[in-house]
Amino acid sequence: MQNNSYREFPRFFAWLIRKLYPGSDDTRIGDFIELYNNYIDEKVPTSARFWLLFYILRSYPSFFIASVSGSIAILQNYLKSAYRSIRRHRTYSIINVSGLAIGLVCFILIFIWAADQLSYDRFHTNADRLFRVESDVNRSGRWFHSIASPVGLSAALEQEVPEIEFATRCSRFGGIQLRVYDKSMYENNAVAVDQSITSMFSFNFIFGDLSSAFDSPFSLVLSRRYAERYFGPIDPVGKTVLIEGKHAFTVTGVFENLPDNSSLRFNVLIPFQFVNDHLRRMPTGWVNSITNYVQIKPGSDITTVEEKITALVKSKADSTPESRYTLKPLTRIHLHSYIGFEKKLGRIGYVYAFSLIALFVVLIACINYINLSTARLGIRAREIGIRKIVGAVKQNVVRQFYIESVFMAFLALTAALLTAVLMLPVFNSLSGKQFGIGEVINPLNIIILIVLTILIGIFSGSYPAIYLSSFNIIEIIRNSSVRARKKAIFRKPLVILQFSLSILLISGSMIVYHQVEFMKNRETGYNKSNIVYLRMPEEIKRSYESFIEELKTQPGILNISASGRTPVYVGDTSREIHWNGKAPDTDVSFTFWAVDYDFVETMEIEMTEGRSFSREFPGDKQGSFLINETAAKIIGSDSHVGKQFSIFDLNGEITGVMKDFHFQPFRNEINPLVIFIAPNPYWLGNFLLRLSPDNPSGTMDLIESVWNRVFPGSAFQYRFLEDDLRSVYRSEEQLGTFLRYFTALAVLIACLGLFALIAFISERRRKEIGIRKVLGASISSIIVMLCREVGILILAANLIMLPFALYAADSWLNEFAYRVETTWPVYVLTLFLTLIAALITVSKHAWKAAASSPITSITND
């Protein structure tokens, strides 16, 4: 079959040929077209395209190999000489590679941690359109920020603001009692929501139907974890849950647990309307009281929406202080929240700080590399000289050193990846995360790490490469040691820089440790030991007094009372406060706390004025207040007892002043506080008991048996106050532990560098030391001479870093209302620690150099 007509050649092939075969012009494409047509003429035309594609690819390897064969040969040579020099100087190489590897381990671990922090809440399909409504309220000229907004906002927004696609209320309310079959449980994590929530957040329903989940006002949606806790691993849709012993709810859906990197902790979802009607009455009207989330339509301008929300609330609310509303992107909540109770969430500051630390450690490791390679330049100089004589130009030598350092960096990367994977369990327990191997080794990480490794290689190779390649050949071959001595001048600043960074880390971790210990051990103003609190479920509140009566007479219980919040964090504040003689323009807010009789006695709070609540004064039940000293100062007269006082609709008089004590973590200052006897039991949430120090566990058994007798069927839950107080500082403690580990690694790397450096220096000065000894120097004087040099470096590093360390420590400590004030011992200690570490590091070589026989060191060359 003969056909000479021109056939359409697929353009893709022309493109592929040009890509694969660099330097291809039309004539080459013509060659391929000719082969293509030959094939069509001789064989089956239909498979021609496959054949051609295959041909192009098959022909490529030989083209590639042929075109780079020269450079591969030289690359092989470079790698070979790198490998040989690594083997010949094993100690240096191990120090070099392990230094880099440790640096990389730090980097990898911090990197996956930071990546996790940054990934929070991004798993929602509409993550970039989800916002939380936040408010700024102007009170007497000061703007107060909060995450609260009005109850009626969501419904109004959906109807009246066109840019809002969905809006939902979201209110986490205290404990509720759930009964499943005959099991009774106390649930602290229930959230009241609106129907729109299923359209906004990406819930992955395993059972039930997403769209109709909240059709009935008595529907309940659970996370998988909670569904399994209540029902076991079955499909619970349609099953009944009894809430607070009287409301029958039907489970309508179960969603897959939200991932760890979700700042929203949804487990039990209940329709908002029901909660509002039957469980917790939310403030009506247009005051900021709950959280609202919105989803805006694509392309909407956020500032416009914010203005519309502000205008909307203004038009609805009759008389509120000036308010502004803003939208906080959901994805920023985890890292960028600075309000009240959200402080414990991870913060962007820590992400920055740790990223900086990772960079520091990597930098220290790079400096190590630079230091060691230049220190060894005398040894390498001859090799370079020979290469230059044989015909290498400067470019070749530069490239060789770059390739060598990149090669070392890759060795380090391999070691680092292995170590990081092995260290994951430790790291997980430190960070409280659940990282697996997949988080360490995944394509994205590997690409980033490879790029980083190449950068590290180039960075740490650059100084040796440029410096070593600039040698004068003749000088090298004739005498290699002249130059090497001179360049110690450059190495010293590098050692100082290394130690400066280590010093910053050491003092930083000590300061954090100090502050955490300070907060844990600081007096709270009351006796915090042996206080236990029991949750008070809703259904027993009416008869809570009978429990107190029962326990009062029991042995082992010194005192018993009850309160609304636990003393760990009391955060309810009110501005509706009046006292006799209050200036009309004073706008202050008092923290308020509902308690029961014997509260002051149970907590062992000192009274500075007046008396505490007592059953002997019937008036105390309604309208009697205790304030703390801070509040007393604000009220400001000489005597407070008997002063008329009111908070919202409670009127009465002040009966006493308590000494200031801490009812919030030490981050926060002591606010003015007012406590009063709960007007009705529903204000209370916990029993507070002071146990006698002997046999508290026996007492707890006793309490539990009483509980089960008085409140059969109600869940018994207790916590020791001291445990809770300690766990408040978990994020600071975590920071401290993290810092300690990374500091240890950084110091280790710096010491490794110093170790190799002193080995080098004492080797270089072998002859000098020999001559000194011949002339009568003692071993100790030589050791002192060698150590003095290092000591001066460490001193300089400390002096240079001091201002930075002071500044960093101060800006961190200033976040705490109660902080350690004297930090100078930390710096003195740091100085001593670094000096000792450095001297231990150099001692072995210094001793070896000083003790060696002068005859061998002088004659042996």
Next chain:
Amino acid sequence: MGFLSRSEEMVLLAVYRLKDNAYGVTAAEKLTETTNKTWLLGTVYVPLERLEQKGYLTSYTGNATNKRGGRSKRLYKLTKLGLEALIEIKNVEESIWRDISLDSLKKEL
């Protein structure tokens, strides 16, 4: 003076044999035919380019045919240097092989 690799030498010879019709496709065909091994286009391009760079070959643009989709050929021919190189190779080869015949080699097997 330069060194020629084995494949460069064979490509040079193939171009000589092909006279006025030496370009990628024909060179690959010729080499496949004479060596009994498959030579692909990719295999001949690099030696052709190297030989041209070293001055053994020159190239010029030939006619375009329909079969080549209207694209012209890059035709190669030997330079004086190329011919000298072939002569030298031939000389060396013959002096190396002078006292060895194929039969005597086969006998050794």
